[in-house]
Amino acid sequence: MSRFESITIREVESSDLETFYEHQLDPEAIRMAAFVCEDPKDKVAFDAHWNKILNSSQITQRTIVAEGQVAGHIACYPHGENIEVTYWLGREFWGRGLATQGLNRMLHLVVDPPIFARAATDNIGSIRVLQKCGFKIVGKNKDFANGRGEDMEEYILRLDLDQANE
16 A cells, blocks of 8 residues: 555535545445444435534534545644644545644644544554554543443543644
């Protein structure tokens, strides 16, 4: 698998949503993400969720595009008093540097660190992406993970202004 030399992030277009939905159905991606919606196959819930996201002025949402293909999406959103980042790539794009590039580009759009992220403790790929972008593990949480059907731990990671895009 070759790495992509560069990618872009752009505003989400309605035509991207079907690809996002298909990515969400991948059993391995669901297992890796762990903390997913109750029923990833529920298209009505998916559409309602994305309608809410796209109509929110508080969420910065982008599509990750590689060589003209919709590779996934990335978002920064309020979570309590904090800003959190989340991303999802189609499995065919894993391990090719897209998540790291997309996250670095997204971090340039967010002006108010600290920024937080969460990753299942065994999701080594996602943890590595976050750490490459300057995030540090600051805690652990245990909660029910729909993608695993059981309680599991997740790391809480934090990016401060002095760590951004190191």
